[in-house]
Amino acid sequence: MRFPSTSIRMTDDYGDNRVVSRRSFVRIAGTASAVGVAGCLGGSDSSDTFTLGAIHPLSGDAAEMGSRFQDIVSAGVQAVNEGASDLEPLAGAEGEGLPGQDGTEVEVLWADHQGSSDVARSEAESMVLDDGVDVLLGSYYSGTTEVVSQVAQREGVPHICGTAIGEGLTERDLDWFWQVPPHTGVKGESMFEFADGMNEQHDAGLETVSIIHQDGTFGTEVANSMQRVVEESDFELALDTISYSAQSVNSLSTEIRNIEQAGADIIVHAANVRDAVIMLEDMQTEDYYPELMLTPGSAYLDPSLLEESVSDYVFSGSDFAHDMFEVHPPMGAYNSYSEEESGTPFDGSSIYAWGEFFTAIAAADRAESLSSDDLRASLNSMSAEPYVAGLPYPVEFDDNGYNQEAFSFVVQSEDSQLETVWPFDQAQDDAMTYPVPSWDER
């Protein structure tokens, strides 16, 4: 069941709205259809509203993150519909509604794919065919994103993905799919350019890498990309890639000992929050820490992990850092607005949802009309300056629909804060702590 995000601020309110929303009522009526009375569901497309269908994990392991997505996008919807001229050059913020579409209001419907591809497909098709959404957003996991983009392709509806970073998503000859954030390959390149820079500028002597990952879609995809990047770089793999069951892992001590024995200088870990905590706590127990703990972000950027002291000094590829507002002041303004209006500030994951939403807004605002074909043309010809789409880098798609301007910074965590350490010229003085102190020196 979906309902407009314009009416929500906090997650608890979300549930209440769900019960009384018009679409909920229609769906409940539809239950009667299923038991024998033919229903009359769907067909609710509203021509005077730009409707986006956001499909994200709102339950399960990633529920808290999905909730943050909702909060932040609700602030974005408010900025567009009510106007927030202080936020210029953010797309759609200068007037009430979409200025380029005669002030058309924006509405976001939400659906929970529960991490399952079959659910994602059902929700995507229902949103397009029953709710008549103009654009699909989402859906964080690469597997669910694949099936949502299938639906978009079949139905000729734009699917803007700002939250899934799978490297191969845009290599599938799709006409209706656009990926905004840096994919795992680009992230890996940034991470190892940073490691190269550490060797050159800090004489770090980094040579060998160990890749360890949870065996879900995210971890496997990241590990595959990282392995390719390492093999194409001057670094070497110290041992074969290690995988473990994300659902059942309780200890990573054995894996850590193997990495230690192999003498890896850098550990790349693709993890969920739970196993990231296990990894760090077990490294503390084993009194071991590599030269660089260098992660592709995700769990290691999650606010709940950053609160854990064991996460200090981890380096991660990221589009977000708490000090990025010094270098990118508009991002600071956006963050303040989001925190003030929705109660949720940016973090390493939710900034992607903000970029996903405002890429759609930027495309719609510049399109000749809100028809699918015009939205598609607008996305294909998009050339948004930094900040316009809510991100610190430009948005300009290549022929495959990948944002060729997407960029990943490298950040370091300390005292629950993320600070930019690479590109070196965007880092604040003394932002980086290196060499990383051993466990007993912390």
Place this chain on the structure above:
Amino acid sequence: MSGLEQHVRESVAKIGRQTGLRSVPLSYVILAFFAATLAIPSLSTSYFFLNTAIYAFLFIGLGHSWNVIGGYAGQISLGHAAMFAIGGYTTAVLFIFYDVTPYVGLVAGGLLAAVAGLALGAITFRLRYHYFSIATLAASLGMSIVFLRWDWIGGAVGLEYPLAEIGNAYAFAFRDRRLYFYVMWAFALATTLFVYRLHTSKLGIYLRAIDMDQELAENAGISAFWYKMYAMGLSSFIAGVGGGLFAQYLLYIDPQTTLKLIRNVEFVLIAVIGGLGTVLGPIVGALIYIPTREYTRTILSGSHTGLDWVIFGTILVLLSIYKPNGLIERRPVIGDRTGRKPNSSEGESDDN
């Protein structure tokens, strides 16, 4: 009890016997149901409604699949998702890697699932009661780990059908979703007719005898092991074909979707809700379970995570109290109330 009250009770019971489902031949009920449901795609233009119907009919077949081994033979398998996944992956791999049409892939998937089922049965049928259930669940979970790490079949990332094939009849990938409904409808009909035949066949009688008392059945000369193997092979074949149809509908397959823990439980739920060891049980179970799952999931997911399963739990508790044998109850196989032999054609309407 007063005479009047007794008269009323007898009258009500008489009317019930004359007008109830059990007075109608089972074959008529089946044909009427499938004839009536042919019109479902025209009842509503809603995709959600059609999607729910598609899954309901797919799961009628999958419910029958589990019911053959769980309901008739009394072997409470908790690992049926393994056969489902084998069928799905076989169909997908044959088409994606070798361009073998899914019309062939579905049969191949069913056969491979049957082989896997027989292998699993050969190992686990020596176990009794909950040990069998635990072993089958362990097999399914173990397979999940293997599939997650098996790069050739996409590992955790899964396999996606080439999107250019959508609309290609050879690829069994339809653009019109109503065609998927009729495919699932045909699958449900075929499995229902198969189980209808099984119900009064020698195999069906033997399986139910094994379910009632395996030792007694063996003493009567029935080889419990081999008849359970028959049932497992047939059950697994249906589950494999169902898995293939699921992959064709989704056009994507991954371990998370096919082998998640709850998938194993779903097959059991349908048969338990509907009625173990009955022809109509999986139909009733699927028609209750799937719409309830779909509507509760969409209405209650997100901030109400898990509440849909609380609802199912409540339904199961109520069923276990008031309808412990499921909504469609099975009558005794040997020496039923009418005294008719269960394998006689006259007895079919009673034993549904």
